[in-house]
Amino acid sequence: MTTGQLLTGNAAAAWGARLADVDYIPAFPITPQTEIIELLAQWSANGDIPARFVTMDSEHSMLTAAGAGAAAGARVFTATSSQGLLYGFEVLYTIAGWRVPLVLVNVSRALASPITLEADHNDILAARDTGFLQIHAETCQEIVDSILIAYRLAEDERVMLPVLVNLDGFTLSFTREPVTLPPPAAVAEFLPAYRPRHAYIRGDKPMAQGAAVLGGAPYSYFRYQQQRAQENALAMHQTIAEEFAVRFGRRYDLIESFQLDDADYVLVMSNAFATKGKAAVQRWRARGIKIGLLRLRVVRPFPAEAIAATLAGRKAVAIIDQNLAPGSGGILYPEIATALYHETQRPPLLSVIGGLGGKDISEGEFEAVFHHLERAAVGEHVVSPLLLYTKLEQERTRTLLQIAGKETSL
Amino acid sequence: MTLPTSPELESIKTLKQIAREEFILPGTAICGGCGGLEALRLAAKVLGPKTVFVNAAGCFTLLATFPYTPFKGSWLYTTMASAAAGAQGVRDALDVLIARGKLPAEDDVEVVVVAGDGSTYDMALSSTSGALFRGLDFWYFCYDNESYGNTGMQMSSATPYGARTATTPVGVKARAGTEHGKKDLFEIWRAHRPAYLATVSPRFPIDLTNKFLKAKTLCGPKLFIAHAPCPTGWLYDPEQTADYARLAVETGIFALKEAVDGAVTHTYVPRRHRPVEEYLQGQGRYRHLFEPTRNEGALRQIQDQVDRYWAEVHETTGAAR
Ligand SMILES: Cc1ncc(C[n+]2csc(CCOP(=O)(O)OP(=O)(O)O)c2C)c(N)n1
Ligand code: SF4
Numbered sequence: 257m258t259t260g261q262l263l264t265g266n267a268a269a270a271w272g273a274r275l276a277d278v279d280y281i282p283a284f285p286i287t288p289q290t291e292i293i294e295l296l297a298q299w300s301a302n303g304d305i306p307a308r309f310v311t312m313d314s315e316h317s318m319l320t321a322a323g324a325g326a327a328a329g330a331r332v333f334t335a336t337s338s339q340g341l342l343y344g345f346e347v348l349y350t351i352a353g354w355r356v357p358l359v360l361v362n363v364s365r366a367l368a369s370p371i372t373l374e375a376d377h378n379d380i381l382a383a384r385d386t387g388f389l390q391i392h393a394e395t396c397q398e399i400v401d402s403i404l405i406a407y408r409l410a411e412d413e414r415v416m417l418p419v420l421v422n423l424d425g426f427t428l429s430f431t432r433e434p435v436t437l438p439p440p441a442a443v444a445e446f447l448p449a450y451r452p453r454h455a456y457i458r459g460d461k462p463m464a465q466g467a468a469v470l471g472g473a474p475y476s477y478f479r480y481q482q483q484r485a486q487e488n489a490l491a492m493h494q495t496i497a498e499e500f501a502v503r504f505g506r507r508y509d510l511i512e513s514f515q516l517d518d519a520d521y522v523l524v525m526s527n528a529f530a531t532k533g534k535a536a537v538q539r540w541r542a543r544g545i546k547i548g549l550l551r552l553r554v555v556r557p558f559p560a561e562a563i564a565a566t567l568a569g570r571k572a573v574a575i576i577d578q579n580l581a582p583g584s585g586g587i588l589y590p591e592i593a594t595a596l597y598h599e600t601q602r603p604p605l606l607s608v609i610g611g612l613g614g615k616d617i618s619e620g621e622f623e624a625v626f627h628h629l630e631r632a633a634v635g636e637h638v639v640s641p642l643l644l645y646t647k648l649e650q651e652r653t654r655t656l657l658q659i660a661g662k663e664t665s666l
Numbered sequence: 667m668t669l670p671t672s673p674e675l676e677s678i679k680t681l682k683q684i685a686r687e688e689f690i691l692p693g694t695a696i697c698g699g700c701g702g703l704e705a706l707r708l709a710a711k712v713l714g715p716k717t718v719f720v721n722a723a724g725c726f727t728l729l730a731t732f733p734y735t736p737f738k739g740s741w742l743y744t745t746m747a748s749a750a751a752g753a754q755g756v757r758d759a760l761d762v763l764i765a766r767g768k769l770p771a772e773d774d775v776e777v778v779v780v781a782g783d784g785s786t787y788d789m790a791l792s793s794t795s796g797a798l799f800r801g802l803d804f805w806y807f808c809y810d811n812e813s814y815g816n817t818g819m820q821m822s823s824a825t826p827y828g829a830r831t832a833t834t835p836v837g838v839k840a841r842a843g844t845e846h847g848k849k850d851l852f853e854i855w856r857a858h859r860p861a862y863l864a865t866v867s868p869r870f871p872i873d874l875t876n877k878f879l880k881a882k883t884l885c886g887p888k889l890f891i892a893h894a895p896c897p898t899g900w901l902y903d904p905e906q907t908a909d910y911a912r913l914a915v916e917t918g919i920f921a922l923k924e925a926v927d928g929a930v931t932h933t934y935v936p937r938r939h940r941p942v943e944e945y946l947q948g949q950g951r952y953r954h955l956f957e958p959t960r961n962e963g964a965l966r967q968i969q970d971q972v973d974r975y976w977a978e979v980h981e982t983t984g985a986a987r
Binding site for chain 1: 715716718720727728730731732733735737738739740741742743744745747748749750751752753754755756758759760761762763766768769772773774775792793795796799800
């Protein structure tokens, strides 16, 4: 195994595609994902990879070409972010319905408006019902590994669905971390060439894909098939992840448990900011507080059972959603609440919104969350959702508002 | 009309030379008398069985209703805006798979976009422009029924001036119906310098066949705008489709032409154009131009526009009338 080298999250994603020996890369730029496609373009231009690289005219076109390329039997990779993901939204449903495997990396970036470049998860979580599987990475290493696992999952006959692999803009996309690249020969054994058995376009075997259905019954049937495929993916992920662990020595589960064995309190987080959560957990542990963190890694299919089993019986749980469904709150909170509904030992659940548009979650904010967790544990009512914002941020924003002549009572 | 003969593909001179074999079989969900389907049926005879039709939302989406299709080739329904991008994905994938030895070359197919005028002239213009810009080796077949047919005949930017549609109804403030003129897609496409570009009519099968034969010898984007008389939307009896298809050409409203690498040739120029009224009259979508009173201004405008077009053609080609 090659030793670690420093790679940005974007370079790690590009390496994932390179190691997967992809055939086809339709591309369209959007910050902070550009470095991925620029690297792949360079490798393609140098002849380092055999893939065909094509610059498309939009994400809508890019995703159509990606799905169509997969439908023709190629192993396809592409990447986008934020507005790009939304621009291609119609196509996400379309190609998931074609039941073709491909890997789409999303580099999370908050959505307009106002426009910004930094991360939160409203982009990726908006895609949660498209039929794509979703893997959310915390580290650069996990990006490479998740892409390889994603292809295995996507191409498994019991799954046959495209996969979104998410990494956070800036906090991962442009952050260098030591990454161990699996040797290509070993990857080729883990991930053999894609040989489509049910969706392809061939001169000698005509086939229709995406044909119209009339009446609700065939439509329901095909939709139910997607549900079953997602269910299958839960089990398949575990099998594939175990094989990955045996071959490469790194283990990935549907959820990651951090200091959870004896934990009374739990933070639930996902993606790169989970690292901040882990640091907070360690600070609290140093003070003798029994707390741990559950990181959501696979978000579609939703690992409800694993989550329920992990959270049942705790004193209190805070779900930190790095997204906002205005008028409702966090997107993941109700999903986790649903997962726990049947548990008799259901912990109080605190909904927290933090880290929108790349806003930091400070130590003070983690302290505030913990304060509320303690209150919730003794049965006190806690305002929900809790919207994290510090005094300092409030003051600074007020100054900006004054400059803009839009002073309000913030 | 002079057509270059290719070593494999001779141009034809008589109807008898058109292949008898059918590549689009009857029994579809498309309206009886659909001019667009007739044009596609003729085109398919040249394209042959090794094809994939990449479709944009429209009437022809109903050609493939699970579990049937009338095609001998494959079918891929995409979206309304991105069929050309779907063609790109298929073409690229087949090319790279063949190059990498993962697919035998015999398994290759012709990649054919099938889309209505609405998606083509409006929503899909940018994705098609992208495919043309990239020089994609594919076919684009646009059946131009001059409206959003599948959704109930609303105005598209291919709807001609004066036609009534569901969104350009006739009223006291809008006596002519559609007040915009038809977008000149031929010129928009021609500006991209595709390998081949032509207009075709289902009533001129020899011209249509020869154009597809000629395009088959060329690599790159091959584009067709097929005049698609539509009994359902234009409100005439289905058995009159052939008449309206012919009249559109004979009146000069629909010009049969081609552009090879940008140079335009008119492939059929009637000795004398018939008055446009012969084409307009009898179609329900134009009835308000004749009843309850004649809208002389609108009729004049339509005739003038056709006359201007052909005057320009004769001026630039020097062809005698
Ligand atoms: C994004 C999107 N918007 C709207 C529609 C609804 N729609 C389906 S078919 C159609 C009309 C297409 O018109 P045209 O391309 O002219 O083809 P025709 O129906 O005339 O065959 C529309 C608007 C759609 N499928 N997708
Ligand atoms: S509505 Fe018109 S274009 Fe559409 S299928 Fe019917 S006849 Fe053809």
